[in-house]
Amino acid sequence: MAELAKNTEIITPDADKVTPPWKEAWLSFCHNKLALLGLGIVIFFIIIAILAPVIAPYGFREQDLAKRLLAPSSEHWFGTDDFGRDIFSRILYGARISLWVGFFAVLGSVIFGTILGIVAGYYGRWIDTIISRIFDIMLAFPSILLAIAVVAILGPSLQNALIAIAIINIPNFGRLVRAKVLSVKQEEYIMAARAVGMKDSRILLHHILPNSMTPIIVQSTLAIATAIIEAAALGFLGLGAQAPTPEWGKMLADSQRYLVQAPWTLFFPGLAIMLTVLGFNLIGDGLRDVLDPKMKQ
Template sequence: MAELAQSTPPLNNPPVMEQSDDKVISPWKDAWRSFKKNKLAMVGLGIVVFFILIAIFAPLLAPYSFSDQKLADKHLAPSGEHWFGTDEFGRDIFSRVLYGARISLWVGFVSVAGSVIVGSALGIIAGYYGKIVDGIISRIFDILLAFPSILLAIAVVSVLGPSLRNALIAIAIINVPIFGRLVRSRVLSVKEEEYITAAKAIGMKDSRILIHHVLPNSMAPIIVQGTLAIATAIIEAAALGFLGLGAQPPTPEWGKMLADSRDFIIQAPWTVIFPGLAIMLTVLGFNLMGDGLRDALDPRMKS
């Protein structure tokens, strides 16, 4: 009997379950893992990081000042002394392209940040409260979207006056309804979720619900659209600069550089090629990265 008792396991002790080696992965880590698998997205990220580093270290990388003029060296072809050649005032194009990265990226990031803040706030208010508030805000979005973006930007800059700061404000204004409608549509679906109803049932304030529940669940589309909007903002800033409504001389803005060199396309094509390539590569990088973020953050895009 003693041997039987020793061989029989006690009934009170629950069976030991083997622990799984699988760890819970946060949605953001899972998105980063999916993003890394997208080769084109990583190429885009590399291009964006490259231009950001150029913008940060432009004073160290530029061999000349962007405003130094030497008329005796005007329209020199690319060489070991001037890698990208010189413009009509003898200024080093390579140095101006490096400093131009600062201008274009600064306009892109700041204008989109302003659009995201204002547009998201209006979209959240419209989607969450609905009725009259939603109607008023939505009609404002419709009016802004009724104008072609570049024409609206030209109108805003014409009223405020041509300058880089006013061009930034104009670009921010034309992107507000894009983010506003995006966030509004997201809020309309999120506010019907059970956890929002539970939060209201326990007496949680609307402001806390919006900040802690609605906004975090709307971040994914905002990030994707924000990345793509930076590319669009860079193009719009270049377009305004090309028309003389953006950065003013001697600021080395890429669009303004193209405008100043359009009369010398045949005589000195390098004055147009290198600023144009800088715009193309920067926009391409943000577009590739935005597409990768969309695929990584949208559950419907995952197999």
């Protein structure tokens, strides 16, 4: 028995070879070519938004009525609009606005939706009933109509459009987080934390919230794409950004009269919206494939 014990080797895992979860998720994400394409598109638009003052050959307010509705050329790559403004320059500056609205509108939705969803799912009873019914009422209205109603109350402006987009997306995050919390709070480690007298605030911050982040991250990425479309829709209706702000939806609205005469005035802003939304959707699909255990199987 002594010789057997000596010859027996205890196999222990090599700590250096253990792949951290975040690294494993990144490697899986990198194997998704469509997700990488989406990431490349988003990074491209972020770069041109940051460097717009450097890249743009003209100012977005700069007018030249003698050059109105010029076709794309070496002087004006994307042509000019009805005021003789360079469309390429306006699209570069417009990237700042669309990305800004998308990120911050979704950030507001995530913060308030997560708080309400956690409270409803964790405490339940009448609190859950009230919050859930509020979500149901908000979701009963088409999102764009609800956004129009909010902007009509607050007044047409880019900031109010951002607030409206944030408000209409709160129920989506709230219901998603609530469903996740209802599942997580039944886990044994949550029951153990309650048994040892851990405060609810500590349980929510250190256990419930971290284990509910996966669906929030995925939904946030997809919601940015939706927010960009909604901002463009409000701008198209004249309820979002106001002239001469180079917001893509507003550019479409201002150019719709020249669809036949100067189709490039609509084509390039529409293409910018389409590519940006496509990029975020591809990233969201890639994150879902990586972070969702069901998709992994």
